[in-house]
Structure formats: structure tokens, C-alpha cells
Amino acid sequence: MTKRFKHVLAAVFAGLLALTLTGCGQSAASRDALTHAKQVKTLVWGVKADTRLFGLMNIKTGKIEGFDIDMATALTKQILGADAKPTLVQVTSDTRVPMLKGGNLDAVIATMTITPERQQVLDFSDAYFNAGQSLLVKKGSAIRSVKDLKAGTKVIGVQGSNSVDNVQKAAPNTKVLQLSDYAQAFTALKSGQGDALTTDNGILYGMSEQDPDYVVVGGTFTKEPYGIAMNKGQSRLRQAMNQALKDLKANGTYTKLVNKWFGDIPGFDAKEVQ
Amino acid sequence: MQNFIDAYSQINLSYLLQGLWITVEVSVTSIFFSFLIGTLLGIARYVKVRFFSAAVGFVIDLIRNLPLLLILFFTYFALPKIGIRLGVIPASIVAMTIFESAMLAEIVRSGIIAVPIGQMEAARSNGLSYSQAMIHVILPQAFKKMIPPIVSQFISLVKDTSLATIILLPELTYHAQIIYGQNVNYTIPMFVALAVLYFVANYTLSIGARLINRRLNHA
Amino acid sequence: MLNIITQHWDTLVSGLGYTLQSSLIALIGSVVVGTAFALMEISVHRWLRVIGTAYVEIIRNVPLLVITMGFYVIVPKYVVAVDGFTAGTIGLTIYTSAFIAETVRAGIESVAVGQMEGARAVGMTYTQAMTHIVFPQAIKIVIPPLGNQFINLVKNSSVLAFVAGFDLMYQAKIIANLTFDTFNTYLAVGVFYLVLTMPLSYLMRYLEKKWVTA
Numbered sequence: 001m002t003k004r005f006k007h008v009l010a011a012v013f014a015g016l017l018a019l020t021l022t023g024c025g026q027s028a029a030s031r032d033a034l035t036h037a038k039q040v041k042t043l044v045w046g047v048k049a050d051t052r053l054f055g056l057m058n059i060k061t062g063k064i065e066g067f068d069i070d071m072a073t074a075l076t077k078q079i080l081g082a083d084a085k086p087t088l089v090q091v092t093s094d095t096r097v098p099m100l101k102g103g104n105l106d107a108v109i110a111t112m113t114i115t116p117e118r119q120q121v122l123d124f125s126d127a128y129f130n131a132g133q134s135l136l137v138k139k140g141s142a143i144r145s146v147k148d149l150k151a152g153t154k155v156i157g158v159q160g161s162n163s164v165d166n167v168q169k170a171a172p173n174t175k176v177l178q179l180s181d182y183a184q185a186f187t188a189l190k191s192g193q194g195d196a197l198t199t200d201n202g203i204l205y206g207m208s209e210q211d212p213d214y215v216v217v218g219g220t221f222t223k224e225p226y227g228i229a230m231n232k233g234q235s236r237l238r239q240a241m242n243q244a245l246k247d248l249k250a251n252g253t254y255t256k257l258v259n260k261w262f263g264d265i266p267g268f269d270a271k272e273v274q
Numbered sequence: 275m276q277n278f279i280d281a282y283s284q285i286n287l288s289y290l291l292q293g294l295w296i297t298v299e300v301s302v303t304s305i306f307f308s309f310l311i312g313t314l315l316g317i318a319r320y321v322k323v324r325f326f327s328a329a330v331g332f333v334i335d336l337i338r339n340l341p342l343l344l345i346l347f348f349t350y351f352a353l354p355k356i357g358i359r360l361g362v363i364p365a366s367i368v369a370m371t372i373f374e375s376a377m378l379a380e381i382v383r384s385g386i387i388a389v390p391i392g393q394m395e396a397a398r399s400n401g402l403s404y405s406q407a408m409i410h411v412i413l414p415q416a417f418k419k420m421i422p423p424i425v426s427q428f429i430s431l432v433k434d435t436s437l438a439t440i441i442l443l444p445e446l447t448y449h450a451q452i453i454y455g456q457n458v459n460y461t462i463p464m465f466v467a468l469a470v471l472y473f474v475a476n477y478t479l480s481i482g483a484r485l486i487n488r489r490l491n492h493a
Numbered sequence: 494m495l496n497i498i499t500q501h502w503d504t505l506v507s508g509l510g511y512t513l514q515s516s517l518i519a520l521i522g523s524v525v526v527g528t529a530f531a532l533m534e535i536s537v538h539r540w541l542r543v544i545g546t547a548y549v550e551i552i553r554n555v556p557l558l559v560i561t562m563g564f565y566v567i568v569p570k571y572v573v574a575v576d577g578f579t580a581g582t583i584g585l586t587i588y589t590s591a592f593i594a595e596t597v598r599a600g601i602e603s604v605a606v607g608q609m610e611g612a613r614a615v616g617m618t619y620t621q622a623m624t625h626i627v628f629p630q631a632i633k634i635v636i637p638p639l640g641n642q643f644i645n646l647v648k649n650s651s652v653l654a655f656v657a658g659f660d661l662m663y664q665a666k667i668i669a670n671l672t673f674d675t676f677n678t679y680l681a682v683g684v685f686y687l688v689l690t691m692p693l694s695y696l697m698r699y700l701e702k703k704w705v706t707a
Contacts, residue, residue, distance in 0.1 A: 102354025183455025339690035341651040433556035476554035
């Protein structure tokens with residue numbers, strides 16, 4: 001083979017390599033998220049799109065709607081000014097931590113419980129919603145509370161949610177099936193893949209509202225304070241977030257939003273969560 | 275029956291078609307890039323430059339032997355660790371391109387091998403340089419033979435875009451999941467729609483390939 | 494990466510077990526189903542040919558994920574209870590059978606028609622000719638592609654992760670969520686897949702070369 005051909009080949013590959021490398025910019029995880037957000041007038045939020053009441057895709061409009069979304073909008077405006085808008089990126093319980101840590105997101109507001117394990121790798125704002133874990137079953141099911149989960153019962157959960165660990169602690173003999181998101185999990189429950197679905201009550205009431213054949217039973221068996229997750233080292237953003245939360249609570253916006261989404265849900269105490 | 279009529283409402287259908295559009299967009303872009311890169315890699319493996327070809331060959335083998343799902347995950351969640359942050363559509367395209375390029379490289383390499391060695395010798399003795407002979411004599415013949423396997427690889431690519439639902443690429447399968455996730459009665463209609471839409475997309479691709487093949491054989 | 498492997502060894506190995514099990518069952522299943530449809534495709538009966546061709550063409554053009562998810566959510570609701578592992582394995586079997594049908598058909602067709610005619614001429618029945626003359630020759634042609642299908646199955650069985658099928662990919666996601674170390678988890682799982690697929694793929698390449706030159 002001639003030398004020239006070798007050179008051409010080498011040049012092409014060098015070019016491809018260079019192209020790949022220029023793709024690597026500065027690490028976003030290390031830059032100050034608040035300063036950057038102020039420059040571009042937006043915060044990039046990881047939100048759910050499969051969770052009724054918190055963040056659900058509206059097929060008609062193609063927009064995501066829910067309490068978490070309204071909170072993200074209100075917080076963005078509170079921090080960056082009334083002309084700022086949130087940028088919403090869809091996440092699941094499974095993908096939110098790697099995406100945040102990878103620097104794809106500034107913050108995650110996606111029904112995310114503040115847990116000690118998560119606090120080792122992420123920072124959280126103050127709690128903005130006090131949920132608690134519960135069970136969703138088909139109407140008339142023999143399962144009435146977490147005590148009825150025995151060996152042989154199959155419980156459906158979602159990957160990356162701490163409710164999976166919780167239910168395994170509360171009912172060690174029960175088999176847990178983990179699906180990738182809440183839409184899949186609820187579909188699996190309706191297909192009969194499991195006897196109950198477990199996660200936080202707010203999410204479960206959303207499912208029950210969508211399909212009244214399924215009901216929330218047994219009250220809550222854990223406390224799940226939801227926080228806004230941010231990367232470690234973003235203390236300025238975290239302070240701004242906590243301040244904005246306080247402001248929204250003080251000016252009544254927060255209560256208004258809670259009542260907008262949870263005020264009319266039968267069986268759900270909208271006061272308890274605040 | 276009523277479920278089918280309700281499920282195929284204009285709103286749902288247009289939402290499905292939006293998903294189909296993303297599927298097509300990601301597929302076509304990945305097909306384009308993986309064809310380019312796959313051809314280059316295939317040649318690089320064929321020409322046997324010391325160490326270089328062996329290294330390329332090893333990397334191709336590594337990628338070919340991993341699940342695409344893993345490569346998708348890696349592109350989306352692990353690349354940010356070394357500073358490459360991609361949106362969900364570019365990440366899907368990059369992952370598909372990496373995987374399919376490796377698959378195509380093998381097809382291209384065996385395609386070139388299948389061209390009789392005398393062709394190269396004849397071209398060289400007529401005064402063509404190695405690269406001229408490669409580009410004008412060997413590759414055109416090789417590609418003609420490669421069309422069927424390349425097309426089935428592209429059909430695989432279109433189907434494989436569905437795996438990107440795992441990183442929430444808003445493509446056809448994901449949109450169908452959103453629809454039946456919100457109304458269980460739409461589950462069967464949505465799966466029927468998925469099967470039909472993928473079938474139509476891929477069948478169009480293979481019919482197109484058959485037409486090209488026929489034209490090339492007549493030329 | 495090493496500490497992920499050592500700390501979660503049991504989880505990874507159990508995932509590997511499910512992956513292997515599912516791939517093996519699906520391989521056997523799809524050889525049976527695929528051969529049946531291949532024989533239909535080349536059958537002398539027109540209707541069998543139509544059914545065989547339709548099956549192969551439809552399945553080949555629909556994503557594995559759609560077939561698997563369909564099984565997981567539709568079948569238990571209307572037909573019979575199947576768990577994620579079963580649904581996933583059935584999905585893999587159906588999907589792969591279409592490709593195997595094509596391989597087997599090509600294998601049978603590539604054994605020259607003359608062989609069959611010759612066998613019939615010396616007084617063998619159609620079945621005898623098939624089993625004693627055509628099949629043994631076809632096998633040498635189909636073994637390497639079957640090996641490659643098995644490698645594909647190991648890779649494709651990662652769709653079990655979508656339906657809680659306990660396979661390697663499913664366990665990977667659980668470990669990643671436990672350790673929050675996505676990078677190293679997927680690196681480790683990649684090694685696990687490669688340990689399975691790489692030697693096999695080199696073996697298949699070797700067999701291909703050996704049998705083609707023989």
C-alpha cells in the first residue's frame with residue numbers, strides 16, 4: 001500500500017478525533033450554576049413527565065404540567081426575575097441523579113425524597129413537600145396495608161426511587177419488581193404483573209385519580225420530604241433556592257399551588273404536606 | 275372497537291407522528307454518519323497498517339459485542355464525566371452511530387474482501403494509485419455486493435432507536451408509552467399502531483433498497 | 494470499577510445467570526420456531542408459504558422492544574399471567590426466530606437442489622432425503638450464523654431490563670442507583686457482557702474460516 005494512502009487515512013482519523021475532543025468543553029459541574037443561570041436567564045430543571053399531579057406530559061399541548069413544574073417556574077422567576085423561564089428536561093427516578101451529576105441539569109424537582117444516601121452525593125434544598133409512602137391496589141384487593149405484604153406478594157416499584165428500599169425494609173419477604181418509570185409501573189400493575197404498587201402517596205393519588213379502579217390503601221408508612229436536588233459545591237444556588245422557597249411560602253404562592261393541584265383530591269390532606 | 279376509535283383520536287395520532295418524526299430524524303442522521311464512519315473503519319481494518327488496523331479491529335470487536343442499550347446509557351450518563359454533555363437527541367445519534375459504525379465496518383471489510391484481488395492488480399497495472407484503485411474500482415464493486423446486508427443493518431438501526439426510550443428520547447415507542455400510560459384502554463391500539471408504523475417505515479426502506487439494487491444491476 | 498465488581502459480585506452474577514438462561518432458552522426456542530417457519534416458507538403449499546413469509550417479514554420489521562413490551566403488558570391482562578423474565582424470553586424467541594428462519598431457509602436453499610434430486614433418484618423419500626442428505630450439509634452452513642445469533646441474543650436480552658426481567662442490565666441499573674456511580678457500574682457491566690460475547694465471537698469467526706476453507 002502506498003504511503004500517500006496511509007497519510008490520507010491517518011489525516012481523516014486525526015480529524016475525527018479532533019472533532020470528538022473539541023466536543024469536550026469545560027466541566028459544567030464545577031462552574032457556578034447561579035452565575036451562569038443569571039447570564040442565560042434560565043435554570044435547567046430535571047422534571048418528571050409521567051407522574052400525574054407532579055409532572056405529566058399533556059399529549060394535546062406537548063407541555064409538561066404539574067405541581068413540580070409550577071414550582072420550578074415560580075422558583076426560576078423568584079431567583080432570576082419575572083422575565084426568566086425554566087428549561088424543563090424530562091427525567092425518571094432512574095436517570096435524575098446521573099443527569100444532575102453529569103452537569104446536564106442545574107436542579108432536579110422531581111418527587112425526590114431527601115435521604116442521607118443521596119445527601120452524600122448531592123445537596124438538597126429545604127423540604128418543599130412532605131409526602132409519605134403508601135400502597136396502590138386494585139379495588140377490592142386483599143391488601144389493605146403494608147402488613148399484608150407477605151412472601152409471594154409481588155410489589156411494583158420504580159428504579160432509583162427510595163420507596164423500593166423502604167418497602168423491602170417494611171416487608172422483607174415480599175418480591176419487588178422495579179420498572180423504569182411510573183407510567184410503566186402503573187401499566188404493569190394494571191396488567192396484573194404485581195399485586196400492589198408502592199411509592200409516595202401524592203404520586204399514587206395521581207394514579208388513582210386517573211383510574212378510579214385503583215385505590216390508595218393503608219395510609220403512609222414512611223415520611224418522604226421532597227427536596228430540590230443540586231450538585232455539591234453549588235452553595236450559592238442552594239442559598240438562592242432556599243430563600244426563594246421562603247419567599248414563595250411568605251407571599252402565598254406556595255399554598256396556592258398546593259391547593260391548585262392537591263386541594264380537590266379526595267382522601268388527600270393538602271395541609272399535611274406543607 | 276370503541277377503544278381503537280378513541281385511541282386513534284387526532285390528538286393521539288399527531289402525538290405518535292411527532293414521535294415517528296424523531297425516530298426518522300435520529301435514524302437518518304445516524305445512518306448517514308455510521309455509513310461514513312463505518313466505511314472508513316472497514317477500509318482501515320482491511321488495509322492492514324501495522325498496529326493501527328489491529329487496534330481499530332479490536333475496538334470494533336469490543337463495540338460489536340456490547341448491547342446497544344449499554345452504549346446508549348454510557349453515552350448519555352458516562353460521557354458527561356469526561357466533559358462531553360449531549361442533549362438526548364445528539365446523545366442518541368452518537369450512541370447509534372458508534373454502534374452501527376462498528377457493525378457496518380465488518381460488512382464493508384467483508385465486502386472488500388469479496389472483490390477479486392485481480393481487480394486491484396489490474397487497476398494498479400493500468401497506472402492507478404492505490405487510493406484511486408480503491409475509490410474508483412474496488413469500493414463501487416464492493417458496495418454493490420454490500421447493499422443487502424447494509425440495508426438490513428439500517429433496518430436494525432431504525433428498530434433500535436426504540437431502545438433510546440430508556441434515556442427518554444421522545445421517539446415513537448416513548449410517545450406510545452406516554453399515551454397508553456395515561457389510558458390503559460389504549461394499550462392494544464398503541465401496540466398495533468407501533469407495529470404498523472415501524473413495519474411501514476422499514477418496509478419502505480427495504481423496497482427502496484431493492485429498487486436501487488435493480489437499477490445498479492441493470493447499469 | 495473493581496470495587497463495584499467485588500462489592501456487587503452476587504448481584505452481577507445473578508444478573509449474568511438470568512441473561513444466559515434467557516439467551517439459551519430463546520436460542521433453542523427460536524431455532525425450533527424459526528426452522529418451522531423456514532420450512533413453511535419453502536413449502537409446496539401456497540398458504541403455508543404465505544403464512545411463513547408474512548410472519549418473517551412482519552417480525553423482522555418490528556422492534557424487539559415493542560414485541561417484548563407488548564407481551565409484558567397485553568398478554569397477562571387478557572390471556573395468561575407471564576412475568577417479566579418469561580415475557581422477555583418469549584419476546585426474544587419470537588424476534589430471533591424470524592432471523593433464524595431466514596438463515597435456515599438460506600442454508601437449505603444453498604444446499605444445491607441437485608442434491609435433493611439425486612437423493613430422490615436413488616429411491617429416498619422426501620423426508621429421508623431431507624434428514625440424511627440436505628440437513629447435515631445445511632448444518633455446517635448454519636452453525637456459524639447460529640453462534641452469531643446467540644451473541645446477538647446475549648446482547649438483545651438486555652431488553653429484559655425494561656420488563657423487570659432480573660438480567661444483567663436490570664441489575665446494572667439497580668447497582669447504579671445504589672452506588673450513584675453510573676460510570677463505573679456500566680463499565681463493570683460492559684466487562685461482564687464482553688466476557689460472554691467476545692470469546693464466542695472469536696470462536697465463530699474461527700469456525701467460519703475453517704468450514705469455509707474445508
